[in-house]
Amino acid sequence: MPITEPQPRYQQIADVLREAIERGDYAPGSTLEPELTLAERHNVNKRTVNMAIRLLRADGLVHVERGARTVVRELPVLRRDASARQRIREQGQARGAFQAELERLGIEAHSNVSVSEQIAPDDVAELLGIDPATPALARRRHMLADHTPVQLATSWLPMDLAAGTPIAEVDTGPGGIYSRLADLGHGPAEFTETIRLRLPDPDERTVLRMDVEQRVYAIRRTAADADGRIVEVNDMVLPAHQWELVYTWEESQLCVLYKPRA
Amino acid sequence: MPITEPQPRYQQIADVLREAIERGDYAPGSTLEPELTLAERHNVNKRTVNMAIRLLRADGLVHVERGARTVVRELPVLRRDASARQRIREQGQARGAFQAELERLGIEAHSNVSVSEQIAPDDVAELLGIDPATPALARRRHMLADHTPVQLATSWLPMDLAAGTPIAEVDTGPGGIYSRLADLGHGPAEFTETIRLRLPDPDERTVLRMDVEQRVYAIRRTAADADGRIVEVNDMVLPAHQWELVYTWEESQLCVLYKPRA
DNA sequence: TAGTGGTCTAGACCACTGC
């Protein structure tokens, strides 16, 4: 009969620290004791404590700056609500969902946009139905919460739609690019988002200031117009430990299926 | 001017192994060389190789069985499509979305359901609007792909709806619990899913056979009827490295907002 | 029983921070 084997020391120590942090024993923004101190307290080698803290870093619970101490996370977990309702509400107020979410938490939000014509990645070109060698419009956005970068997004649109319209400007006017696409008779009618968890690439890791153990949500949204043509591909990159994702939808279409049995 | 510093050895080795696996140099199901062999090849200590492989485990790229060798992942990444369209299609075929997805990949699917009356967690009781001390109906489901456990789900429903109906049986009849809720005049009209990434709890870690470094998607779905009453709370737990998540929705509601400017 | 991965130590050196 297998007895429950004890966990390794470094996992036990990680659990102790995790609970202490979640209990509030370490205030957000404060530092842990030095690894050597923790090692003496638990009667283990410094290396073992280092392994424990490595687990906490994976969850974004702490953050280390080389040379300085290990700091307890300050930023709360952010919520991204992709639901139509949310977006209607926000657009009615002429501000982005991102701004609104951070206001809710009382955090300062910044974001900056840059627009350029670039060769799109092959898979994006294929989705947009354009020649892979022809430039497309790339709208890149960096989003900061309280001076911490928390999201990157690149929105790709075909030049034959975007050229000469406000879509190719930094300021797209009221309602954003979706309203401008509607102006052109290509208002989005269906969205699909695909979520994967992956390693950040080296650039992303630098910009988002992430650890080796941490992962990002790679969310790809495609927007199709009423004819089913994909008019936008938006690739978003979010540090996974910093976000929770929400989707809401109505199922009126299903009423026929859910009808009572005779 | 900061020069790009070289990565640590264990990260370099992890990258080499990751690329080799993704290139197919190691077939799915085959084993890596022993750590000691890899250590000699790269002129590092065995410990350093162990650190590298630890990074691969986090992504589910390899799997170790103590005493045996390190095995390359066999199971492909599974797709979970929560969209209405997907579910309509599947329900028309009287089989679950999970079965359909695995059929698509040519993998054998199993799942088993157990039904019981239990005290629900406080947050679930609150969502369902029931007394926290009163038992609710819990429908627990384990899903296996090719004998590997890949998902756990617990569906909570209030007893005043479920008692004495097929909802409280293992076999809920055609269309599943949503059709039975419709029979009762409480067909679901709106769904919300919230996705978080977290540590598996000890039970989940055992059942899902997960490593310390690995994380699960915790997806909570709430289903509300036409009156806005939440009639089901479904807590799903999926090893994050094993799944990609898809959401699709239509934006007909937004036409008014996207209308062309005069 | 031999091979393998998991964990741990003691000690070392580095790069970086902040005084």
Next chain:
DNA sequence: CAGTGGTCTAGACCACTAA
């Protein structure tokens, strides 16, 4: 400059697998 975390080695012992 001292303090701190990051990495690495050499060596050890353990638990487990498979022959």
